[in-house]
Amino acid sequence: MHANLIGLGALILVAGLLARFGRRMGLPTVPFFMLAGILLGPSTGGPVAFEHPEDLDILAVFGLVVLLFHLGLEFPVEQVLGSGKRLFIAAGCYIGINIGAGLALGFALGWGAKEAFVIAGAVGISSSAIATKLLIEMRRLANAETPVILGIIVIEDLFLALYLALLSPILSGASSAGELILRIGISFGYLALLFAVARWGAKWIGKLLDTRDDELVAIIMIGLVVLVAGISADIGVSDAIGALMIGLVVARTSIRERAERIAVPLRDVFAAIFFIAFGTSIDVGAAGLVIVPVLIAVAVTIVTNVTAGLITARLFGLNQRGAANVGLTVLGRGEFSLILATLAIGAGLDERIGPFIALYVLILAVLAPILASNSKYLARIIPDRILHDRWRYVREETISTACTHLDRINITETDEEACAECVELGDTWVQLRMCLSCGAVGCCDDSKNKHATAHYHDSRHPLIRSLQEGDGWQYCYEDKTLVREPAGSGRS
Template sequence: MENAELAGLGAAVLLAGLLARAGRRWSLPAVPCYMLVGILLGPGTPGPVLVDHPDDVSLVAALGLVLLLFHLGVEFPVDQVLGGGRRLFAAAACSISLNVCAGLLLGLALGWGGAEALVIAGALGISSSAIVTKSLIELHRLTNAETPVILGIIVLEDLFLAFYLAALSPVLADASSPAELAEKVGVSFGFLVLLFAVARFGARAVAALIGSREDELLAVLTVGLTVAVAGVSQDVGVSDAIGALMIGLVISRTEVRERVQRLVTPLRDVFAAVFFVAFGLTIDVSALGPVAVPVAAAVCVTLVANVGAGLITARLFGFNQRAAANIGLTVLGRGEFSLILATLALTAGLDERLGPFVALYVLVLAVLSPLAATHSRYLARVLPDWLLRPGWRYVREETISTSCTHLDQIKVTETGVRECPECVVRGDDWVELRLCVTCGHVGCCDDSPHHHASRHAARTGHPIIQSLQPGEDWRWCFPDETLVRAPMSADR
């Protein structure tokens, strides 16, 4: 890299950081800010140009891609995914299927080619983990009942990305015959299986290879191993991104995981910023106009698919309209993974319109997603009851909270009692029954004349009651005055 290009890249990254810092005031994610600086100061836009030849910074940008996927693998919460239950896997499968199929149909309708349609399907199908997580934090929804489900879905989307990249690599390699395509697919998935096996059985050996008491040596050994595995992946016909993700998954199974995560995070952030800026440098602003209509269609398709996925997820978990709207609009953002797929496609020589298309698509959704999530209550107001669980009785604009601090006192969740014993003794009637989940006491609700359930809670200090009405499984915490859902992994 020439000195002029090095200075230009440094200035571009500095300006990108300043713009991202300014964007925090309007709750804008950093990724579109980085891209925008690259677009505005690249050779494809009239005005000042900081980097005349984007190809000269491709190696540095590749390191950003590798570290981004590696860190994703290190952070991958295997136990959370396995403990998510059947409903979580079903919800994630519905979300991925709706978005990927909608993207594939749109890609085919655009007529840019079969390989291009697969890239568009992936770009439309994977949410941005960074944008989703940032939205949840800034909207103060970390204690909402639907939040663990949202996080579980984006984690499973990340896992799907690994397989999708492995399947897409042979297509991008442009096999000349079905037999060659089958061979390349076999090699890709074989390499994937090999890395999964290393993660399962070879984590201790990997830890011994890179382990060091000195942070400096641990960082050097880790980055060296990651880049080497990514390069080998590329050499065998699998993308460097998938190799980096899988070696991150291997290290996530070792005892040095937390130290590696702490040491690599700053490197990931810096080089990822370079990657996004470098992607923006490759975009010709004059090419954005011709893809404006396809991008508008893609945004509409993504919005409809995500709202549909939110409704299905809410029905699976028994959530109301507000939670359904929160799910669908929070996962709307697209970012780093869409850009990764576009970069791989352009490197493989696919249609040049993919770059401007994905860039504009990501920019639009990066702005639209936080705004839509903030105002999800307006969507909740128009969602009819019949789309969700029959018999829902709570206000559609209130999402159920999981902020109850007494979940450790849940010991009894079932009973054969179907009457209020105290009302029976008195010879009185009751309206509905409630179960004390601490001791199993059954009492009548507060709409009944004697309020035996709440009186029992006040007398004993047992905090949580559960509805015994058919078709209802909600719980109420008296001290925290909040509705409580069952744990996400508790499948019915």
């Protein structure tokens, strides 16, 4: 038995040091792991740490499996289901536009239909890890658009499962349309089965895993995860989906938190090996062949993301800053694109696809943080009418408030001293409220007729303020919260 420990150690160490260097400049880690593989791999000239990259295969596949297992384990099911229809519409637009453009680009390149499906996912699905880290580093966790961005990338992760379930049969090389449909059927059936296990069988899996001993929990859990991933690959559904779904299952058991604690260091090390191993298969010399398609792909990604950001901002009533931040924060591509590239290489697709995705990920790794942190320049050139044709609003001030509707404030003063509807009915009122969108004055909820709230239900104008002398508060019906005044719009 001969193991190239020197080569493996050198690869991992260089990858870690490169990534550390990148982190100091605010760049994501995944592309640097890949870069270490490219630089020290046999396909590229210069020093070679690992002559036979296929020796890395079992470690790399294990890395892929724990990476996706951890993704499933962490998936915030309750938070997503509780976040409402609007978020799903926004995420649907986001995914639809990005995947659609990726598919169009893939077919336009003319490398083949299977290649087009891979490219669609590789340029369409963003890296949740990169986006989340960016939000923390840019100090935007308190921003109004941040929950929306996080919601979108989480739903994207869920979409990944469906996409992989469709892609694996396509890549499997079915000889006829009938066979392809059968394989897709098996794939989705298997997905449904694992969903059912997650929903109803988690208790039994929990019993199997739960011992007092952390050591045994780790071993039994990893054994189960790898086995399920392997079975999934064997019936043609891809190990990645199996790992993701068993993660969802374990997330519903009693050992969830221990499982997370155990999985994180494993994921960190072995996923890095997966990215390194992918890098070793890339020849720098091939970059010249793909540079033009890559630049087009980067441009397409930026345009589709900004477009999706504008749609999201419209849906959620965000202002220009919000729109620009949504569009430019989710640009990073990383782990998922590389997983897809590995699948494509494994399926023997066009050999340009590996270098194409590698270069694309590298360029966006550098561009994404730069563009995201300069989103204010994009915000300045977004015309008002794209976001709200009817509202005149505060352009840049509403960004980090708890209420996302301050930009709907059109009017803050009125001479009205009566609730017109009550006067008509001959009723009286306790206090008066004023709609900050259209200036309508109505009676408060302590009054008999509650006309202010009725006005909100009719018009959906979200904000009111009290007209009571000295009150000075505003209330948002949509966010159910008292809100502060936007800075700079003093009511004097």
